[in-house]
Amino acid sequence: MMNATLRHCLAAALLAVAPLGAQAQETLKIGLILPMTGPFASTGRQIDAATRLYLAQNGSTVAGRKVEIVLRDDAGTADTTRRIAQELVVNDKVTVLAGFGLTPLALATAPIATQAKTPMVVMAAATSSIIKASPYIVRTSFTLPQVTLGIAEWAAKNGMKNVVTLVSDYGPGIDAEKTFVSRFTLAGGKVPAELRVPLRNPDFAPFLQRVIDAKPDGLFVFLPSGVGTQFMKQFTERGLDKSGIRLIATGDVTDDDILNEMGDVALGVITSHHYSASHKSALNQKFVAEFRKATNGMRPNFFAVSGYDGMRVIMKGLEATKGQGGEALLDAMKGQVFESPRGQIMIDAQTRDIVQDVYIRKVERVDGELYNMEFDKQTAVRDPAPK
Amino acid sequence: MTPAGSSPSAAALSASARWRWWEFALLAAGLLSWLLLPGHALLLNEIAILALFALSLDLILGYAGIVSLGHSAYFGFGAYVAALFAKHVLPDPLLGMAAAILAATGLGFATSGLILRGSDLTRLMVTLGIALVLYELANRLDWLTGGADGLQGVVMGPLLGRFEFDLYGRTAYAYSLLVLLAALLFCRRLVHSPFGASLQALRDNPLRAASIGLSVRRRLVAIYSIAGGIAGAAGALVAQTAGFASLDVLDFHRSADVLLVLVIGGAGYLYGGIFGAIVFKLLHDAISVLTPQYWTFWLGLFLVVLVLVGRDRLVRPWTWWERRRT
Amino acid sequence: MLTLLFDGISYGMLLFVLAVGLAVTLGLMNFINLAHGAFAMAGGYAAVLLMNRAGWPFLATLPAAFVIAAVAGVVLERTLYRPMYARSHLDQVLFSIGLTFMAIAAVDWFLGSQQQNLQLPPWLQGRFDVAGVGIGKYRLFIIAVCAALTILLQWVLSRTRFGSRLRASVDDPRVAAGLGLDVNRIFALTFAVGSGLAGLGGALGAEILGLDPTFPLKFMMYFLIVVAVGGTTTITGPLLAALLLGIADVMGKYYVPKLGAFIVYVVMIVILTLRPQGLFGRSIAR
Numbered sequence: 001m002m003n004a005t006l007r008h009c010l011a012a013a014l015l016a017v018a019p020l021g022a023q024a025q026e027t028l029k030i031g032l033i034l035p036m037t038g039p040f041a042s043t044g045r046q047i048d049a050a051t052r053l054y055l056a057q058n059g060s061t062v063a064g065r066k067v068e069i070v071l072r073d074d075a076g077t078a079d080t081t082r083r084i085a086q087e088l089v090v091n092d093k094v095t096v097l098a099g100f101g102l103t104p105l106a107l108a109t110a111p112i113a114t115q116a117k118t119p120m121v122v123m124a125a126a127t128s129s130i131i132k133a134s135p136y137i138v139r140t141s142f143t144l145p146q147v148t149l150g151i152a153e154w155a156a157k158n159g160m161k162n163v164v165t166l167v168s169d170y171g172p173g174i175d176a177e178k179t180f181v182s183r184f185t186l187a188g189g190k191v192p193a194e195l196r197v198p199l200r201n202p203d204f205a206p207f208l209q210r211v212i213d214a215k216p217d218g219l220f221v222f223l224p225s226g227v228g229t230q231f232m233k234q235f236t237e238r239g240l241d242k243s244g245i246r247l248i249a250t251g252d253v254t255d256d257d258i259l260n261e262m263g264d265v266a267l268g269v270i271t272s273h274h275y276s277a278s279h280k281s282a283l284n285q286k287f288v289a290e291f292r293k294a295t296n297g298m299r300p301n302f303f304a305v306s307g308y309d310g311m312r313v314i315m316k317g318l319e320a321t322k323g324q325g326g327e328a329l330l331d332a333m334k335g336q337v338f339e340s341p342r343g344q345i346m347i348d349a350q351t352r353d354i355v356q357d358v359y360i361r362k363v364e365r366v367d368g369e370l371y372n373m374e375f376d377k378q379t380a381v382r383d384p385a386p387k
Numbered sequence: 388m389t390p391a392g393s394s395p396s397a398a399a400l401s402a403s404a405r406w407r408w409w410e411f412a413l414l415a416a417g418l419l420s421w422l423l424l425p426g427h428a429l430l431l432n433e434i435a436i437l438a439l440f441a442l443s444l445d446l447i448l449g450y451a452g453i454v455s456l457g458h459s460a461y462f463g464f465g466a467y468v469a470a471l472f473a474k475h476v477l478p479d480p481l482l483g484m485a486a487a488i489l490a491a492t493g494l495g496f497a498t499s500g501l502i503l504r505g506s507d508l509t510r511l512m513v514t515l516g517i518a519l520v521l522y523e524l525a526n527r528l529d530w531l532t533g534g535a536d537g538l539q540g541v542v543m544g545p546l547l548g549r550f551e552f553d554l555y556g557r558t559a560y561a562y563s564l565l566v567l568l569a570a571l572l573f574c575r576r577l578v579h580s581p582f583g584a585s586l587q588a589l590r591d592n593p594l595r596a597a598s599i600g601l602s603v604r605r606r607l608v609a610i611y612s613i614a615g616g617i618a619g620a621a622g623a624l625v626a627q628t629a630g631f632a633s634l635d636v637l638d639f640h641r642s643a644d645v646l647l648v649l650v651i652g653g654a655g656y657l658y659g660g661i662f663g664a665i666v667f668k669l670l671h672d673a674i675s676v677l678t679p680q681y682w683t684f685w686l687g688l689f690l691v692v693l694v695l696v697g698r699d700r701l702v703r704p705w706t707w708w709e710r711r712r713t
Numbered sequence: 714m715l716t717l718l719f720d721g722i723s724y725g726m727l728l729f730v731l732a733v734g735l736a737v738t739l740g741l742m743n744f745i746n747l748a749h750g751a752f753a754m755a756g757g758y759a760a761v762l763l764m765n766r767a768g769w770p771f772l773a774t775l776p777a778a779f780v781i782a783a784v785a786g787v788v789l790e791r792t793l794y795r796p797m798y799a800r801s802h803l804d805q806v807l808f809s810i811g812l813t814f815m816a817i818a819a820v821d822w823f824l825g826s827q828q829q830n831l832q833l834p835p836w837l838q839g840r841f842d843v844a845g846v847g848i849g850k851y852r853l854f855i856i857a858v859c860a861a862l863t864i865l866l867q868w869v870l871s872r873t874r875f876g877s878r879l880r881a882s883v884d885d886p887r888v889a890a891g892l893g894l895d896v897n898r899i900f901a902l903t904f905a906v907g908s909g910l911a912g913l914g915g916a917l918g919a920e921i922l923g924l925d926p927t928f929p930l931k932f933m934m935y936f937l938i939v940v941a942v943g944g945t946t947t948i949t950g951p952l953l954a955a956l957l958l959g960i961a962d963v964m965g966k967y968y969v970p971k972l973g974a975f976i977v978y979v980v981m982i983v984i985l986t987l988r989p990q991g992l993f994g995r996s997i998a999r
Contacts, residue, residue: 037683073679075671078537082631087429104634108630127536129536198523
């Protein structure tokens with residue numbers, strides 16, 4: 001890549017003639033690897049916009065040096081992501097790696113973070129096991145078990161005895177299913193059927209038929225954002241919304257990015273998640289308004305808020321270490337406690353994972369638009385997976 | 388009987404098997420790139436692996452005329468075998484490579500019965516189906532493969548006991564280059580032999596080939612298995628140099644990419660895969676650095692222009708506006 | 714049970730409308746057009762945009778989707794596709810994939826990468842319950858439209874002059890040209906209609922299959938399966954193949970959910986291994 005070679009030459013020339021102090025003028029780079037194309041492109045879009053918003057709001061200089069984001073598309077494959085991460089570390093000399101839309105991509109990159117002693121901020125991937133893959137990983141997104149606990153307990157407390165689960169057949173889906181089943185049955189409920197839907201699924205008909213056969217009180221759903229719309233439409237089309245089966249889910253199904261376009265089929269769905277664009281706090285209202293302005297009307301979703309908070313963690317960390325990276329930066333990231341647009345959050349100093357409030361929300365129409373309105377919450381929820 | 392080597396066909400074969408100047412130049416370029424471009428070893432490693440994968444596809448597509456949209460099945464199978472071997476048996480890369488090649492050849496042999504008959508479209512769909520089934524199997528057997536999360540805990544031992552796989556990727560690139568070279572030499576020998584000539588005969592006209600006594604079935608099975616083995620070697624390289632294997636090694640887009648690469652470079656002369664891999668990867672990387680979101684547009688445009696203008700005319704810009712001599 | 718059958722049939726008919734254009738162009742022009750999905754996507758987006766931004770009623774967007782995709786087909790056929798007819802299959806694959814990439818990125822650029830949403834008019838929402846079998850109104854509508862289209866296509870093919878000319882050109886383009894048929898015009902018209910049908914299918918399917926920029930690549934596989942299994946020499950071949958695919962997919966996922974995703978692929982492999990020319994194709998020595 002021409003840029004890298006040119007930079008090498010320039011850096012070498014500078015080092016040769018400039019005094020030591022001149023090195024302090026080098027930019028601090030953050031390597032942001034996101035899904036900018038392919039089926040998860042909307043995730044990348046949201047995080048990209050959020051990180052840029054943070055820098056625009058809070059300035060992109062720290063300790064006298066400019067901070068620059070190097071954005072790369074992950075191409076959806078683990079080995080390409082790993083190679084890009086390696087190149088960012090070795091050639092572009094990034095201080096921090098960030099992003100990571102899918103679990104295998106994060107897992108493949110983890111050894112690079114460890115080997116290069118570069119902190120890695122996971123802003124999207126949600127499988128529990130990621131945090132153990134490297135001691136340099138910090139997470140600002142969420143884990144599926146963390147947000148599923150809420151709805152499982154809510155269901156048990158609100159009179160549901162029989163709930164069928166329906167999840168997408170991949171890592172996060174299975175995590176969600178396992179957590180729900182264990183928590184719900186612990187609270188005395190029964191799960192008569194556990195349905196797994198292939199990721200590439202065009203039609204939900206057979207699975208919804210199985211749901212009808214099982215005659216449950218409720219249906220718990222996890223689907224990656226985007227697929228949820230199809231599902232909701234078919235759920236309503238079969239009259240299931242009027243059949244007494246309550247639809248509960250994790251917030252991925254009622255993703256703020258597309259919630260408003262879903263239409264009335266989404267009304268009344270109860271979900272548990274860590275962020276809603278309707279969260280009532282001054283910080284969030286400012287965040288949503290400025291995000292909309294910067295992106296021509298897009299509503300921020302839970303990925304955007306992870307990107308925003310991730311930048312905050314990185315920038316405050318760099319401030320504390322005066323621009324140093326490595327172990328020092330990692331230590332400065334651990335233990336941060338602050339108010340995020342989603343509520344109060346903390347990066348656990350021991351596990352480096354995110355501890356946050358999980359809200360129970362219901363989809364309602366407010367001011368003509370659909371929002372997830374929070375009506376209950378669990379405070380300071382940790383990822384329940386055994387460490 | 389006339390002694391071997393003096394008949395006109397034998398003479399023709401050995402003439403075509405002679406090393407050309409550009410083959411030497413290519414080898415030299417490979418060696419020099421390892422020496423002079425240490426900062427790009429990672430990207431070059433990816434190119435070498437893709438080139439190896441494309442080489443295996445060239446054997447069945449360019450030489451035997453089998454159109455495959457599911458070649459990632461053997462690639463992915465080799466990757467998982469190598470990763471599992473390193474995790475559960477021995478972390479030695481060369482032994483793992485051998486295991487992967489054997490396993491992938493076996494899989495190629497086992498599935499070769501399915502591609503013996505049918506038109507281009509049939510083979511396209513059957514091979515695609517095989518790859519999709521394998522993908523779902525890997526997803527289903529998540530206790531073995533790690534499922535969608537991928538197979539973790541693969542720690543590779545040093546190559547030949549001495550060379551560790553480092554962060555800069557130099558060992559990885561050298562390893563991939565050597566495997567590519569070995570495969571290239573093997574394939575060269577193969578296609579410039581009577582066997583190779585018979586393959587081209589049956590690609591061009593299976594009916595005539597069968598009528599002069601060539602066993603079409605046996606040759607197809609043989610070349611398909613060999614191609615499977617070499618694809619498995621490429622997959623093993625990916626798993627070993629990345630220390631990780633996940634479902635995307637079996638994904639459809641890998642089959643589609645390798646087909647594109649081979650068609651870009653030209654099928655049927657063994658080096659198409661290498662040139663195509665270089666062009667495709669460099670373009671993809673360069674464009675996606677410039678525009679991480681919309682690189683598919685420019686890549687698509689490149690492909691369309693490439694086909695409309697024609698590969699050989701592309702490198703001679705003054706011929707672009709000449710009327711095509713059909 | 715019967716509900717499932719009904720769902721499978723509607724899914725299958727939708728696939729048929731989407732794939733029939735591909736079958737005809739492949740059979741007629743021996744051209745592997747992997748960009749077929751892009752025409753479907755164009756029709757889908759046209760319908761969504763007309764409904765959401767211009768306020769058109771749903772029924773009016775369907776013929777609009779057909780026309781827009783057909784016009785796109787004519788334009789592209791004249792300009793880009795014509796020089797490609799004589800090229801090898803591989804070049805055609807490369808070319809059509811390149812076009813697909815461009816279409817996907819262009820749609821992403823102009824309209825964003827989220828799922829697009831269609832609001833069905835109230836008379837198409839919900840279902841009837843007939844003797845215990847749930848019949849979704851929209852699915853019934855799809856079956857009705859697709860069945861009408863099939864009958865229309867079959868009628869055109871067997872009862873009109875154009876149809877017999879088309880059949881002649883499929884059987885042997887050189888002889889047909891020798892008899893004075895304007896084969897080029899027939900190609901152009903057929904390509905336009907095939908693309909138009911794809912566009913219509915995209916608009917109809919937006920509600921059930923979803924619509925986003927990756928639509929062409931996601932569903933290309935299914936179209937190819939329909940065409941490969943159904944053969945390219947008749948209309949009824951792909952129809953039956955699509956129905957088989959739809960029903961097998963839906964039933965398979967219901968009865969054997971563990972193997973749900975495999976079923977379709979295995980069925981296809983089995984059929985193609987036993988009858989390489991497809992269930993209903995003639996063995997053409999192409």
